[in-house]
Each structure stands twice: as structure tokens, then as C-alpha cells.
Amino acid sequence: MIRKYIFGSPIETDAVVENIAAENGAPPYLSLDRDNDGHQVFSCRLADDDIVYGLGEAPRGINKRGHIYESFNSDDPYHTENKRSLYGSHNFIVVDGETCFGLFIDCGASVTFDIGYTEHDKMSITPSIGDLVLYIIEGSSSYDIVKQFRRIIGKSYIAPKWAFGFQQSRWSYFTADDVRRVAKSYREAGIPLDAVYLDIDYMEDYKDFTVSSERFPDFPAFVQEMKDMGIHLVPIIDAGVKIEDGYDVYEEGKEKGYFCKRPDGTDFVAAVWPGRTHFPDFLDPDARKWFGDKYKVLLDAGIDGFWNDMNEPAMFFTDEGVEEAVGYLKNFDFSCNDAGKYFELSGKFTGLANRRKDYSNIRHRINGEMVSHDRVHNLFGYMMTRAAAEGFKRLAPDKEILIFSRSSYIGMHRYGGIWTGDNQSWWSHILLNIKMMPSLNMCGFIYTGADLGGFGANCTRDLLLRWLAVGIFTPLMRDHSALGTRSQECYNMGDTQAFKGIIGLRYRLLPYLYRSYLNACNNDDMMIKPLAFGYPDDKRARHIEDQLLVGDSIMIAPVYEQNAVGRYVYLPEEMRLVIFKDAKVFRTEILPQGVHYIDAALDEVPIFIRKGKELPLCAPAQCTAELSEEITEIIR
Ligand code: GLC
Numbered sequence: 001m002i003r004k005y006i007f008g009s010p011i012e013t014d015a016v017v018e019n020i021a022a023e024n025g026a027p028p029y030l031s032l033d034r035d036n037d038g039h040q041v042f043s044c045r046l047a048d049d050d051i052v053y054g055l056g057e058a059p060r061g062i063n064k065r066g067h068i069y070e071s072f073n074s075d076d077p078y079h080t081e082n083k084r085s086l087y088g089s090h091n092f093i094v095v096d097g098e099t100c101f102g103l104f105i106d107c108g109a110s111v112t113f114d115i116g117y118t119e120h121d122k123m124s125i126t127p128s129i130g131d132l133v134l135y136i137i138e139g140s141s142s143y144d145i146v147k148q149f150r151r152i153i154g155k156s157y158i159a160p161k162w163a164f165g166f167q168q169s170r171w172s173y174f175t176a177d178d179v180r181r182v183a184k185s186y187r188e189a190g191i192p193l194d195a196v197y198l199d200i201d202y203m204e205d206y207k208d209f210t211v212s213s214e215r216f217p218d219f220p221a222f223v224q225e226m227k228d229m230g231i232h233l234v235p236i237i238d239a240g241v242k243i244e245d246g247y248d249v250y251e252e253g254k255e256k257g258y259f260c261k262r263p264d265g266t267d268f269v270a271a272v273w274p275g276r277t278h279f280p281d282f283l284d285p286d287a288r289k290w291f292g293d294k295y296k297v298l299l300d301a302g303i304d305g306f307w308n309d310m311n312e313p314a315m316f317f318t319d320e321g322v323e324e325a326v327g328y329l330k331n332f333d334f335s336c337n338d339a340g341k342y343f344e345l346s347g348k349f350t351g352l353a354n355r356r357k358d359y360s361n362i363r364h365r366i367n368g369e370m371v372s373h374d375r376v377h378n379l380f381g382y383m384m385t386r387a388a389a390e391g392f393k394r395l396a397p398d399k400e401i402l403i404f405s406r407s408s409y410i411g412m413h414r415y416g417g418i419w420t421g422d423n424q425s426w427w428s429h430i431l432l433n434i435k436m437m438p439s440l441n442m443c444g445f446i447y448t449g450a451d452l453g454g455f456g457a458n459c460t461r462d463l464l465l466r467w468l469a470v471g472i473f474t475p476l477m478r479d480h481s482a483l484g485t486r487s488q489e490c491y492n493m494g495d496t497q498a499f500k501g502i503i504g505l506r507y508r509l510l511p512y513l514y515r516s517y518l519n520a521c522n523n524d525d526m527m528i529k530p531l532a533f534g535y536p537d538d539k540r541a542r543h544i545e546d547q548l549l550v551g552d553s554i555m556i557a558p559v560y561e562q563n564a565v566g567r568y569v570y571l572p573e574e575m576r577l578v579i580f581k582d583a584k585v586f587r588t589e590i591l592p593q594g595v596h597y598i599d600a601a602l603d604e605v606p607i608f609i610r611k612g613k614e615l616p617l618c619a620p621a622q623c624t625a626e627l628s629e630e631i632t633e634i635i636r
Contacts, residue, residue: 011371447476
């Protein structure tokens with residue numbers, strides 16, 4: 001049962017695709033008040049044992065209780081516990097307890113979710129604007145509510161099968177030879193690989209839809225050369241278009257009025273990788289179509305995968321911000337003895353990126369009217385990725401193309417996947433990766449994954465191995481790292497046998513994983529679920545967050561602590577433990593329901609097969625193109 005309530009005059013987000021008649025009267029389960037600033041606040045009481053699920057890409061646990069979150073798409077590379085926002089805004093939550101209901105706040109503006117933070121037994125939701133659509137979903141269980149919600153937001157994007165192969169990325173493959181070296185090293189080491197990513201370094205001066213002819217001569221031939229090795233190249237596309245006379249994307253966008261504006265009607269300017277840029281106005285369907293068609297040049301070169309980045313949109317600074325900071329500096333009284341003022345001074349400069357004040361100055365054209373960015377901030381990356389996906393449909397209707405984005409909003413799940421942005425080579429980020437997966441699935445984002453090994457900071461061999469042992473179960477399985485960090489390609493991490501084994505196992509699992517993935521996409525279901533969704537009557541399973549159900553047959557319980565030689569695992573029922581090593585069954589036994597300590601060396605992957613279920617495996621391969629669908633082994 002789904003009820004819809006309209007408040008004010010909301011801007012259409014296209015998040016919900018099912019026609020639902022709006023109801024009059026007050027929504028059930030929630031009280032409606034106003035805070036001191038006049039914002040409407042939806043609130044309800046939480047009982048001690050209630051769990052609050054949802055929020056998709058957000059920090060902290062599967063149960064979102066005990067923190068305050070803000071849906072405000074943010075380019076922030078430090079995903080620490082205290083953060084309130086990440087790159088996506090997924091305003092769907094389920095309260096699971098004596099009363100069980102789901103809600104979705106459909107609104108492109110910032111929304112704050114205080115989930116038992118200010119008062120431990122109260123949840124308050126405060127949208128920053130009064131124009132929104134609220135959906136209340138009732139069902140027989142949280143899992144049922146999730147499935148109903150998924151039905152109204154439409155089918156999730158389906159990635160091509162090759163995008164389930166292992167993928168290698170790094171910001172600093174500067175030349176075609178750098179990329180060749182990566183491909184060759186993987187093949188020589190016998191570690192399977194399906195894709196190498198092209199970060200901003202492939203472009204000419206970071207200009208979208210250009211390829212440096214000096215560093216990547218005869219690009220189409222190079223794309224083919226890699227394809228002949230079974231490797232797809234996946235270039236990045238950024239939201240900002242470089243301001244440069246003679247650059248066609250800039251010239252056309254300017255002439256046609258496709259860029260976001262300032263309040264005075266001039267094109268909005270912000271500094272990003274290419275220097276000064278304009279942002280295409282992805283909220284405008286004409287601009288969207290124009291930008292979507294630009295992918296043609298890369299599709300024509302043989303490219304069949306893309307990642308859309310910096311689309312919160314991320315801004316390093318604006319002229320206004322710099323002027324303000326410099327003005328402050330000029331008037332600064334250096335003789336003052338006020339430490340607070342010193343911090344204020346440095347804050348003027350460290351706070352130049354992604355200033356709310358700058359976002360407030362962006363204007364979009366929506367239905368012929370100029371609309372403040374504040375009302376639609378969270379839709380920007382979504383509409384960029386929609387531009388790409390709709391472009392692919394026009395340009396290459398028969399081709400399966402990989403597309404995923406950094407920034408997102410519910411609705412974008414129909415057009416592409418997401419990766420979870422700039423994490424760090426921290427052990428705590430393996431756990432964050434584990435906990436985020438089911439929340440993302442609830443919101444429709446099935447093709448997702450984290451930067452394995454960590455994007456920022458330096459990776460170690462043990463961290464990468466443990467993280468890969470999680471990554472083999474996530475649809476997007478990509479090792480990615482930042483410029484200047486320690487190299488973390490598998491062949492750069494010492495003896496390659498363990499890597500070969502873990503990634504080899506991914507390929508052996510592919511028939512099972514891809515089938516589970518398609519099932520989830522086609523049936524509004526989840527591929528990766530919290531234990532509680534599979535064992536709703538088990539009180540202990542209900543609160544376990546570091547074990548997950550992947551597909552229907554298996555449970556995983558990854559090791560995510562440094563120097564650990566295993567971990568405790570709770571089995572809600574009798575299960576078969578299978579320890580894989582070198583992509584083969586190394587040890588297996590039936591374990592009774594209860595708590596067990598499971599030993600798992602760095603090169604071993606434990607998998608638990610649920611009672612009465614089976615796990616099919618195929619033969620290993622170096623890439624998906626060589627993978628046979630034939631099942632060579634079934635474990636029960
Ligand atoms: C952003 C992306 C990251 C990429 C970098 C350079 O930080 O999140 O993945 O490597 O930009 O393009």
C-alpha cells in the first residue's frame with residue numbers, strides 16, 4: 001500500500017514512474033510541525049528495538065539510528081563517521097519495529113534526517129524547502145516495503161556482463177603505453193582483467209570528449225588493440241566544460257545557452273580540473289540531449305563504458321569565493337591575539353571548495369523558468385547520467401554500455417550505476433563498503449561498488465587482499481587509486497598467487513553473481529541484503545551488519561581487520577562453510593546454527609551456503625569474453 005502526499009509546488013524529479021493519486025489529509029505515522037526557521041518537520045517516535053534502514057549512499061551502518069544525515073550531494077573525500085553527506089541523496093527509509101513503514105521524500109533540495117541523534121527515541125526529517133512529495137509505504141515486512149518502493153521507482157539499470165569482470169583503474173595512467181603496461185602485466189601474471197580505466201589524464205587539457213593525440217595516438221586503433229586482449233577501456237567524463245575559445249563543446253554550449261547561469265543571466269563559472277569551467281544545465285532537457293550526443297565521439301572510437309564524475313557538481317573555487325577570502329585577508333588584523341580569528345582566516349581559504357553560497361548562485365532553466373540550484377542540487381549528477389544514458393539509446397540502441405556516476409539521486413538507478421567515491425586505504429572503509437551495499441540496493445542502485453584498495457592514502461598488500469575478498473561479491477569490482485598514492489595494481493603488491501586466486505574465484509562465481517544481479521534488477525529485488533531480510537524472525541541476525549546475503553544461496557562474512565587471522569560469524573541456521581583458495585574449494589564442512597570462529601588466511605575466501613541452496617561455479621577465465629557459461633561444479 002503506497003500513499004502519496006504533495007506539499008507546496010514540487011519540481012518534478014522523475015524519481016517515481018508509477019502513477020499514484022495524491023491523497024488529502026495528514027500522512028499516517030508522522031507528526032508534522034515547524035522548526036524555529038519555519039521549516040516543516042516530519043517526526044515520529046522510535047522504540048528501543050526499532051531499526052531504521054535506508055538512505056543508500058550514506059556514512060555509518062545498515063541501521064541508520066544514532067546519527068544525523070543530510071541529503072546534500074557532496075564532494076568530500078574523507079568519509080569519516082562524523083560526516084552527514086556523501087555524493088548521493090537517497091531519501092528512502094524504512095522504520096522496522098512494532099510499527100513498520102517506509103517513506104520517501106521526493107525533493108531535489110537538501111533534506112536533514114535526525115535519526116535518534118538529538119533525542120534517541122525520535123526521528124525528525126526536515127526538508128530545506130516546503131515543496132516536495134512524500135510517499136508512505138506500508139507492507140508486511142521491511143523487505144516487502146523495499147520491494148514495493150522499488151516497483152514505483154522503476155527497473156534498475158542493467159550493466160553489461162563484461163562489467164562484472166575485474167577492472168583496474170588509477171588516476172595517473174598518462175599514456176597509451178601506461179595502459180598497455182597495466183594490461184600486459186595482468187595478463188603476464190595470469191590475474192583476470194576485463195577493463196582498464198582512463199582517468200582525466202587521457203584528455204587534452206581535461207576537456208570532455210577530447211583525447212590527447214600526443215599521449216594516445218590513433219585512439220580507435222588503441223581501443224581495438226585492448227579489445228583484442230579482452231580488455232575494455234572506460235574513460236571518465238567530468239561535469240565541467242573548459243572555457244576555451246575554439247573548443248567546440250564550450251563554443252556550442254555558450255551559443256545555445258546550455259550552461260548554468262548566475263542570477264544576472266551570465267554563464268556560471270567555477271574552477272575544476274580544466275581550470276575555469278561552465279556546467280551544462282542538465283536540468284534542461286535540450287541541454288541534456290546536446291550533452292548526451294557528445295558521447296558519440298568516444299562511442300565511434302569503440303568505447304563502450306564510461307564513468308561520470310565531479311557531478312555534485314564539485315567546484316574547487318569560484319571568483320566570488322576567492323575575492324571574498326582575499327578581501328578578508330587584506331583587512332585582517334595580524335596583531336590580534338584571537339586564535340578564533342586565525343582559524344576563521346584559514347577557513348576562508350580551506351573552505352573555498354563546494355561553498356553553499358556558490359551553489360546558491362547557480363540558476364537552471366526548468367520549464368522555461370530560471371530556478372535556484374538550491375531547489376534541485378541533488379538532481380544534477382542524476383540528470384548528467386540520464387543525459388548520457390538517453391544519448392546511448394539514440395546513438396547506439398543495440399549496444400550494451402557501462403555507465404556509472406559519482407553523484408546520484410533515486411531515479412538515476414534506471415540510467416546507470418554508481419561508485420561510492422573517494423574512499424581511503426583504511427580498514428574502516430572495508431566495513432563501510434560492506435554496510436553500504438544493502439542500503440544502496442534498497443534504493444535501486446544495484447550496479448555499485450567501492451574503490452577497492454582505497455582511493456586516497458597508501459594501500460598495503462593485506463588491505464587489498466581483504467578488500468578484494470569483499471569486492472568479488474559487489475557488481476562493480478574495480479581497484480582505483482589517486483595520483484601520488486602507492487601503486488595498488490595487484491601485480492605491484494608482491495607475490496601474485498593470492499590475487500590470482502581471489503579474482504579467479506570472482507570469475508568462477510560469475511554465473512551465480514550475474515544471475516542474482518539480473519534477478520534483482522528485473523524483479524525490483526535486492527542482490528545484496530542484510531541478514532535480517534533473510535531471517536526476519538531471528539533476533540540476533542536482525543542486528544548483524546558485517547555479514548550479508550548475496551543472492552539467494554550464500555552468506556558472506558568478510559574479514560575487515562588488519563592482522564586478523566579469521567573472525568566470529570553468526571549462523572542463523574545450519575550452513576555449509578566453504579573456504580576457497582586458489583579459486584578452488586580448499587576446505588568445506590557443515591556448521592550448525594550458532595556462533596563460530598572461522599579461520600581465513602589472506603589468500604582464503606570463506607563463503608557460507610544456506611541450507612537447501614546450492615552454489616554453481618564455472619571454469620576460471622582471464623576475462624569474461626573467454627568465460628564459459630558451463631557449470632563445472634555445484635556445491636550444496
Ligand atoms: C575525483 C574522482 C576520482 C578521480 C579523480 C580524478 O576525485 O572521484 O575517482 O580519480 O577525481 O579524476
